[in-house]
Amino acid sequence: MKKTFFIMLIAFSILLAACTKKDSSTEDSTTTNQNDNKENITLEEESTQEMKNDEEDIKETPLQENTTVETPTDDVLEEEAIEFTVSISDTIPSEYLTMRKAEYGTIEEISYKTYDYFGDGSEITKNAYVYLPYNYDESKQYNVLYLMHGIGGTEREWGMYNDSSQVKIMMDNLIYNGEINPFIIVTPNGRSSAEFANAGSDYNSFYLFGKELRNDLIPYIDSNYATYAEYDENGYDLTAARDHRAMAGLSMGGMQTINIGICESLDIISYFGAFSAAPTSYPASEIATKLKEFSDYDIRYFYNICGTEDSIAIASASSAVDSLDSLTEKITEDKNFTWQKVSGGHAFDVWYLGFYNFARIAFQDQINE
Template sequence: MVKRLGSVILVLVMIFAIFVPVQAAVSPEDCPHEKHDEHTLLCNECGTPIAHDYVDGKCTHCASKTNFIVTEVDPKRTAENEKAGTVVSHDYDTRAYVTEEKLGLTDVFTQKRMNVYLPYGYEEGAAAGKQYNVLYLLPGGMANEDFWLDKTAVKNLLDNMIAEGLIEPIIVAMPTYAYREGQFGGHEVTIDNPGDIDLLLDLFALELREYVIPFVESKYSTYADNANDIANLQATRSHRAMAGFSAGGGCTYISGLQNNLDIFSYFGIFSSSMGRYNHVLPLADILSDSEGYGIDYMYNGNGTKDSSYEYHLPYYFDWVATGAIDDNVNACLVVKPEMDHNIGTSGIADLYNALPMFFVTGKAGARSNGLSTRDIIIIIAVVVVILAIAVFTLKHLSDKKKRKDQV
């Protein structure tokens, strides 16, 4: 019996070894071949993952077509529109979670600022009871809340996309995970102290959940009726998106997807060095532990000359390979030829591509993907154990019968 148990355990260990996803990064470098599978993205000949390469909306490697742009946004969409929305700045109080963590304190408060874009006609809409979707848009490189407004034509883009009917009127909140000088308890982020970046990107999850979202969504007419009630935020998660450029994309993954998936279902990761942030967990694991909350859509964008390109692509390929996302179903990776790490050209093009993908499918509370790898492992393990017990029992019974017959 002990021997049998040993072989059953051995079989289980072998199954785990085969099925547990390998997190090793795959190289995004092009293989010499031309065709890839439309869904797995793997090269038909050598199995190397290759991103879709869109020319005039058609992939050169497969039959897939797209409306995503891989060039700069049409200048007419970044020009002023007479139906202009407004941007309001707000100071808000929040616990300084990073300072608390660094100094071993609790209940340290600080004041931060965010910008909020309100679409054309918001006042009338809100007065008439209209509810608005909200995008939380994060800056790159430890920058402040003015980053997107200073470096891109984000306001004009939103005005034009709404006026053209490409997207519904939307509220865009622009806070920052970063702290102003002096707010970091003497632990400002420096090149020599990069570990603090991980803390900022990670602990913003708490600031977002406890202060930023309740502030924005109780002040403005959103789908949340009671923004201080987590159950209400969970019920309205398909009306909430988070996106960011560079470290803002890392923050979107860590603070949004990884730590607040119950209250967000749309994500945009633009030019992010996923491989450089230390608190990133595998997406398949996040979804396995998400208590049923799934991803309605996850937009990924990068450029071939972007410094974050090689730190972003392997992650996307891994998320597809492990079944965490379905390419061109609830996720995409848009690679823009020759574009570099520039929010004014590449970042704004990604925002233009991502916005129409948000707030569309809306399966709040429902899991977007099917069985996870972990589920499959458990099912196989249970089946193997049942089979082993059945075989053992049958063998035992027939042995017993044989012995009886011999007697």
Template sequence: MKQYALLVLLTGLLSTTSQGQQALTREPPLVSPEIHDNHSVTFRLKAPTATTATMSGNWMRSEGFARPSATMQKGADGIWSYTTDVLSPEFYTYSFTVDGLRAIDPNNAHVIRDVANVSNALLIDGEFANLYKVNDVPHGSVSRRWYNSPGNTKRRRITIYTPSGYEMGKETYPVLYLMHGIGGDEEAWMGLGRASQILDNLIAQGKAKPMIVVMTNGNVSQDAAPGEGSDGYTKPSFMLPQTMDGKFEETFGDILTFVDNNYRTRKTKAGRAIAGLSMGGYHTAYISQNYPNTFDYMGLFSPALNNKPEDHPQSLAYQKLDLKLKKQMDNGYKLYWVAVGRDDVPILLAGIGDFRKKMDTIGMTYEFKETDGGHTWPNWRKYLTEFAQKIF
């Protein structure tokens, strides 16, 4: 009984001490970001000893891959702040730079990785950006699966979305194979791409057919995204070996085999679509040529067709491409869709122009969409949203 009383006393003392310490150090919470009713946003950062502070956000108009920044103002309380103009509905990312050092917002717990950069995220809802929200609709499931890739002599990781009701049913589903850009991996479309939210919402609205979405890792030198594979917590790299040398195209059949053997898929050309952004658009073009009777729907989002496959003549995937393209056309398909922002980098736009001329020369039909903006996730999310409504 004495031991119990002593334990109660000690617990009470520790609790009182802890609460006292919290009270002594507690400060009013710093709100950042603060989204105002008119959709302008104020960002705040407490850095009383800093001499300079700027911020960069993906709503700022960029030139090519360079992103501009805005100067933050320092208050007498040591809090730096910046308020944007009115922002359109969108999923945004941003970061700070304090005395030359890039930093995330310590008051915003929502962070996201893009290659090796970590940024904060915020969502201004409304209009099409409502598709990026988790709404009160039936939700699909997302799993990370490991498949055997004999062509790469390793097991590799992919991300797979199955629509609501898949686990409880018996019906078969069409499959969209969705690929990332350079520096990305099997996590990219789930994070910055908001793929599962887009599919959940479109399917719930009856604007897209229920489908399986397979998000691949196009870096065949990896078995998985950094921190998720056997290499451990390696630093993400913008350019990895064997990303655009034909090896991913040559071994794509390993993914097709795994998906068809482990999921209730429609194993026909009409039941398969393939799409990707930037490097993934490049992969889409050449995978669909090397598997010419496999996909009825192709989506190239800002495709990096400025990269020349003829620079890798050793790859079987890049041999006789003109004949493969003609065969793909002759086999028939339902949609070949190319989309790009008019403000994208000139060398990439030139590569797309050259590829379109080749298609025009042989009479290959395709849809071409040019939008505002450049080589950015806001465009690629919109492209996925539109493409998903056109397939199956």
């Protein structure tokens, strides 16, 4: 009897051990499956998130408000590339079009001596307007933008002659909000002739403005305002401060920015903005050819804008920039070049937008230098 009981006890122990092992194996398998399922869920979530990110990237367009383009930071290019963050907008925020009641800049009218380059070369006196940022300080140094008008306008076309100027209002707000470093703006008359005051005078005088810009206007500004140039009345090197000058303009002024600014004056100016560049602007192939004459000078930035319904300028503006980056090493899209097309005609809604964007582009890369 004892023997039978002992045999039954051993059999029961063996059975109990087998059941315990089975339960443990089942538990381990369940835990493993749970971990596998958890890992699969995590990977699926990451994959879904990546798909969402890809979809968001596809939805972005170059004209999306506050789109940011950054200079590549590849180690190979790090020594040569300049860190340059550019924000391109297709609208001007309403707060930037609201006149400030405090901490705003001033506008003053100037008169300077120049010559009738289109005529007999006699000495003449011309007027221009100068915007000085809030708290302008003669002991500091300021960048300068030369802002040009169109074929039917004068130095007053941009409206920069009183406090209601849209250019002044935008500048005051951009500076107040800390989006840009303060800089000076000069709005001259782009006709280099004795008939400069006559908006209907021979338009060919526009093409000689480069002589006036180099010989007379820039030296006047450098001698009377706190710029980066080391002015000397006996002569000085204008190229030394080229990275602290910009040129931009609407329509005929856009043509001057391209034909005169980039193609004649790259040694003394390095930032350029063409807004609805006029039909006589050089095409990309000619710009690229003329740039070969300035092998020692770079283009810090070249910004362009035009309305898609602009029957006057869309063809010429496009011709000036299409494929330009493939024709010259001085231009690289998304690095120092923007071609922005927006809905609009040959009008100030496009030109003010162009100014707003260019004001935030010009000299921006110097902040990190």
